[in-house]
Amino acid sequence: xxxxxxxxxxxxxxPEKVRKELQSLVRSGGVKTITTKRRKIGLETxxxxxxxxxxxxxxxxxxxxxxxxPEYKNILANIEKRLRDFEIFGKIIKLSSFxxxxxxxxxxMRHGIKTVIIVGNDDSFIRILSRxxxxxxxxxxxxxxQKKNHxxxxxxxxxxxxxxxxxxxxxxxxxxYATINNKNFFICYLYVPSAKLKVECDEKxxxxxxxxxxxxxxxxxxxxxxxxQRFQLHPQDGHMDIYFRPAxxxxxxxxxxxxxxxxxxxxxxxxxxxxxxxxxxxxIADGRESKxxxxxxxxxxxxxxxxxxxxxxx
Amino acid sequence: xxxxxxxQPGGDVExxxxxxxxxxxxxxxxGNIIIEGQVTGKIKTSKQLRxxxxxxxxxxxxxxxxxxxxxxxxxxRLATNLELTPTAKVYGDVSTKTLIVSAGAxxxxxxxxxxxxxxxxxxxxxxxxxxxxxxxxV
Numbered sequence: 001x002x003x004x005x006x007x008x009x010x011x012x013x014x015p016e017k018v019r020k021e022l023q024s025l026v027r028s029g030g031v032k033t034i035t036t037k038r039r040k041i042g043l044e045t046x047x048x049x050x051x052x053x054x055x056x057x058x059x060x061x062x063x064x065x066x067x068x069x070p071e072y073k074n075i076l077a078n079i080e081k082r083l084r085d086f087e088i089f090g091k092i093i094k095l096s097s098f099x100x101x102x103x104x105x106x107x108x109m110r111h112g113i114k115t116v117i118i119v120g121n122d123d124s125f126i127r128i129l130s131r132x133x134x135x136x137x138x139x140x141x142x143x144x145x146q147k148k149n150h151x152x153x154x155x156x157x158x159x160x161x162x163x164x165x166x167x168x169x170x171x172x173x174x175x176x177y178a179t180i181n182n183k184n185f186f187i188c189y190l191y192v193p194s195a196k197l198k199v200e201c202d203e204k205x206x207x208x209x210x211x212x213x214x215x216x217x218x219x220x221x222x223x224x225x226x227x228x229q230r231f232q233l234h235p236q237d238g239h240m241d242i243y244f245r246p247a248x249x250x251x252x253x254x255x256x257x258x259x260x261x262x263x264x265x266x267x268x269x270x271x272x273x274x275x276x277x278x279x280x281x282x283x284i285a286d287g288r289e290s291k292x293x294x295x296x297x298x299x300x301x302x303x304x305x306x307x308x309x310x311x312x313x314x
Numbered sequence: 315x316x317x318x319x320x321x322q323p324g325g326d327v328e329x330x331x332x333x334x335x336x337x338x339x340x341x342x343x344x345g346n347i348i349i350e351g352q353v354t355g356k357i358k359t360s361k362q363l364r365x366x367x368x369x370x371x372x373x374x375x376x377x378x379x380x381x382x383x384x385x386x387x388x389x390x391r392l393a394t395n396l397e398l399t400p401t402a403k404v405y406g407d408v409s410t411k412t413l414i415v416s417a418g419a420x421x422x423x424x425x426x427x428x429x430x431x432x433x434x435x436x437x438x439x440x441x442x443x444x445x446x447x448x449x450x451x452v
Contacts, residue, residue, distance in 0.1 A: 205339025205355060212334060246334055264350060266332035268343070 059090030064120030082164035130286040140307035156309030174302035192216040195281035200274040213247040238301035
């Protein structure tokens, strides 16, 4: 992108005022173009005055496939209108269930894309970030529809077209995410429904869970399936929490009320953890299922750039 | 949060070792630790340690304070206070500023009350051993 020199006319502008305007633009990440600012201060737009045109060309919008339903047509039209108003509209790609978002984003990055906005719901957000968290672009989220939009609350992003204001404000926070076995990622939680295993934590201590089957979860941005009260959201401290408890017994033990007392939860936090299963067990990381005998989880501290709102929960 | 811990000094629990869990190694935490299972090795925290009834700790302990209802075999070094409830069993030397021992608790080992307690008008004590039946210092 070519940067042209800033030209100011003394007859039209107070230099001090313009200097402050430019400073505030730089501080805010340069999202609003100078053109917008010039309009605000009553001047004609001048293309030679562009400081950093991140607006049109550097934004990629990934629409989830469920948005093709006619019920979202008006919402999407309103969102696109708002994005144009903020001059942050960009290329739209409609995802299908077979699209690999990582390959797609990598390809677009070669064409200058620096910000990827996920338009969809929790599933879309998790699906894309769990494959592309390490690509080094800034991610944003436009939650659409009322269902499955818990992340919108966590990140402080309003639903539908109101979220465009958050995207335009471009408040960026760096969050932790985890790498699993040096290949996949998760940002919400990893869940092992039932396994006999040994847990090695930060190469300092081990928890032996081989005498019984255990339910295990590692949580970052969402509470694990079996524990929400004790969960504390701290996705920027370079640690994650592991929770485990004995897996539920059979129907008989449930009817007799046995085992409930012993199903107390254990929890501790870590930077690096190794789960050594006795036999390959089902592992669900941000919705992606696999069978693993060995799971290494490493935290990437503050490596994921995410646009967030003021009312975020962390 | 488990109701049992809400409103208590160790309310913001960060680490819990459940009743059916065995942990081995250096167990280091910046937050409160609750042990209901077994820990072997070393325990270190800058906050409170709670060892619940039925828990077994074979480790040297360093913490700000501790409330013990289970069994500890190892030396304990507390920055502020140690409370032994009626079911507590401690086999090891203890260093603390304040010691609270309930009747029925067992404490076998040297106890050193920190000299800095003198600044608060209390004299330091060195307890050689503690009789579990009478609850008296021998």
